[in-house]
Amino acid sequence: MTQKLRRRILELETISMDLEPSELTRNEYLIHIQDFANRFINGMGSAKVYSHEKVNDESLLIDGNKKTLKRVIDIYAKEVAGKGITAASGGHLGYIPGGGLFTSALADFLADITNEYAGLYYASPGAVTIEKKVLDWMKTVFGFPFSATGSLTSGGSVANLIALTAARDHHNIKPEKIRYSVIYLSRQTHHSVQKALKIIGLEEVIIRYTDLDENFRIEPGRLRKQIEDDIASGLNPFLVIATAGTTDIGAIDPLRDIGEISRAYKLWYHVDAAYGGFFILTKQKKELFRGIELADSLVTDPHKGLFMPSGAGAVLIRNREAVFHSFQYTANYMQDSVLSGQEVYNPADVSPELTRHFRALRVWLPLQVHGIEPFIACLEEKLLLTEYFRNRLNEKGFMTGPVPDLTISYFWYPAEKTDQDSCNRRLLELILQDGHVFFSSTIINGKFVIRMAVLSFRTRLGTIDKAIEVIQDARIKLDKELSIQ
Numbered sequence: 001m002t003q004k005l006r007r008r009i010l011e012l013e014t015i016s017m018d019l020e021p022s023e024l025t026r027n028e029y030l031i032h033i034q035d036f037a038n039r040f041i042n043g044m045g046s047a048k049v050y051s052h053e054k055v056n057d058e059s060l061l062i063d064g065n066k067k068t069l070k071r072v073i074d075i076y077a078k079e080v081a082g083k084g085i086t087a088a089s090g091g092h093l094g095y096i097p098g099g100g101l102f103t104s105a106l107a108d109f110l111a112d113i114t115n116e117y118a119g120l121y122y123a124s125p126g127a128v129t130i131e132k133k134v135l136d137w138m139k140t141v142f143g144f145p146f147s148a149t150g151s152l153t154s155g156g157s158v159a160n161l162i163a164l165t166a167a168r169d170h171h172n173i174k175p176e177k178i179r180y181s182v183i184y185l186s187r188q189t190h191h192s193v194q195k196a197l198k199i200i201g202l203e204e205v206i207i208r209y210t211d212l213d214e215n216f217r218i219e220p221g222r223l224r225k226q227i228e229d230d231i232a233s234g235l236n237p238f239l240v241i242a243t244a245g246t247t248d249i250g251a252i253d254p255l256r257d258i259g260e261i262s263r264a265y266k267l268w269y270h271v272d273a274a275y276g277g278f279f280i281l282t283k284q285k286k287e288l289f290r291g292i293e294l295a296d297s298l299v300t301d302p303h304k305g306l307f308m309p310s311g312a313g314a315v316l317i318r319n320r321e322a323v324f325h326s327f328q329y330t331a332n333y334m335q336d337s338v339l340s341g342q343e344v345y346n347p348a349d350v351s352p353e354l355t356r357h358f359r360a361l362r363v364w365l366p367l368q369v370h371g372i373e374p375f376i377a378c379l380e381e382k383l384l385l386t387e388y389f390r391n392r393l394n395e396k397g398f399m400t401g402p403v404p405d406l407t408i409s410y411f412w413y414p415a416e417k418t419d420q421d422s423c424n425r426r427l428l429e430l431i432l433q434d435g436h437v438f439f440s441s442t443i444i445n446g447k448f449v450i451r452m453a454v455l456s457f458r459t460r461l462g463t464i465d466k467a468i469e470v471i472q473d474a475r476i477k478l479d480k481e482l483s484i485q
C-alpha cells in the first residue's frame with residue numbers, strides 16, 4: 001500500500017518538477033528576459049508610444065500546452081508591449097505618465113524569488129522593517145511625526161480608501177449620522193475619492209464642492225464660510241479633502257490655510273498628493289507644500305513621482321487608532337504571529353490586504369542604489385521641461401493654460417473662423433496617428449484642450465523637441481484639411 005503510494009507520488013514529482021527549472025534552464029530564461037529588456041529599453045527612444053492596433057485575443061489564450069519562454073516573450077512583445085500606450089516611454093505625456101525604473105524591476109525579481117511575506121512582522125521582520133523604513137522616510141519628507149502609521153498600497157486609489165475609512169471611524173460616522181455629515185472637497189478632486197466614499201458606505205453623505213479660484217484651487221475663505229454655515233444649521237462636518245497636484249491641471253490647494261481651518265473646526269484633514277507629493281523634494285516647489293504636515297492622512301504614489309513601476313502607492317495616517325479600528329484583526333489561526341508584549345508594526349493592520357506583495361523593496365532598493373539626488377534632479381528637470389514645453393508651444397502660436405504649479409498643463413490651437421473644439425479634437429487625432437508622442441485631453445471651463453503631463457523619468461529635452469515637431473506637423477495637416485473645407 002505504502003509502496004504504491006510512494007511510487008505514485010514520485011511519478012507526480014517528475015511532472016511537477018517542471019515548476020522548478022534547473023540552473024541551466026534558469027540561466028537560459030534570464031538571457032531571454034535580459035535580451036527582451038535590452039531591446040525594449042534601447043528601442044524605446046525611437047519607437048512609437050501609442051498604437052491603436054487591436055490585440056490578437058487568440059494568441060493570448062491559455063490552452064494548457066507548454067510553450068517555450070522565448071515564444072511567450074515574443075507574444076508579449078507583440079501583443080502587450082507593442083499595443084496601446086507604452087507607459088514606460090518618455091514620449092508618454094498623457095494622463096499621468098508611468099515610471100518603470102529598471103532597479104525597481106530587479107527589486108521585484110528579488111522579492112518574488114525569496115517570496116517574503118510582507119503582511120506581518122513575525123513572518124518577515126526584514127521585509128516589514130524595510131516597509132517601515134520607507135514609510136519613516138516619507139514621514140520625514142512630509143513632516144509627519146514618527147508616531148504616525150501607514151502602509152504601501154497598490155496605488156493612490158487604495159491609499160485613499162484606507163485614509164477615508166480611518167476618517168470615518170475616527171469621527172464615528174455610523175449609519176444614523178451619515179445623512180447629516182458633511183465632507184468638503186473640490187470639483188478637481190480625483191474620482192478615486194468618490195469611489196472610496198461609495199465603497200465605505202458614505203454614498204449618502206453630504207458633499208460640498210468648495211468654490212475654486214481662477215487657478216482651480218480651493219478658496220479657504222469660502223471653505224470656512226461653508227463649514228460655519230453647516231455647523232449653524234445643525235449638520236456634522238467631519239472631513240476636508242485637499243489635493244496637492246490635481247489630475248486635470250496639477251494645481252496645489254492652499255494646504256496650510258485648509259489645514260488650519262480643519263484643525264480649528266476639528267475636522268479630519270486628508271491630502272491627496274498621489275501625483276504631486278514628491279515635488280516637495282524640489283527647492284522650487286517646497287514652499288507650495290507648506291501645511292501638508294498638518295494632514296491627518298496623506299496619500300502619495302511612488303509609481304508617479306518616484307518613477308516606480310505601477311503598483312506602488314502609499315498612505316500615511318497620523319492617528320494609528322483610527323486606522324486600526326477597521327483594519328486590525330486577529331484570528332485563532334494567527335495566534336502565533338502575535339509577539340507577546342511587543343508592539344510591532346504590521347502592514348496588514350493598515351491595509352485591507354493580508355498576504356501582500358513585498359512592494360516596499362521596489363521603492364527601497366532604488367533609493368539605496370541611486371541615492372536620493374537623481375530623483376530630485378529628475379523632478380526638477382520635469383518642472384523645467386514643462387516650462388520649456390509651454391514656451392515652445394507659445395512661440396509656435398498655440399495657446400497654453402495658466403502657469404501650472406507642477407508639471408501638468410494644457411494647450412489648444414486657436415483656430416479662427418471655425419469650431420475650436422472640433423479643431424483641437426482633430427489635432428489630437430492627428431498627433432496620435434503619428435504615435436511618437438502621446439497626449440490625452442480634458443475639458444477646462446467647457447473647452448476641449450490637449451493635456452500634457454511631464455512625469456516620466458524618460459521624458460528629456462529631446463522628447464519635448466520631438467513633441468513640438470509632431471504637434472507642428474499635425475497642425476500643418478490640420479490647416480490643409482481646414483483650407484479644403
Ligand SMILES: *Cc1c(COP(=O)(O)O)cnc(C)c1O
Pocket residue numbers: 096154155156157158190192243245246247272273274275276301313
Ligand atoms: C493618480 C491619482 C489617484 C489614483 O491613484 P492610482 O495610483 O491610479 O490608484 C488619486 N488621486 C490623484 C490626485 C491622482 O493623481
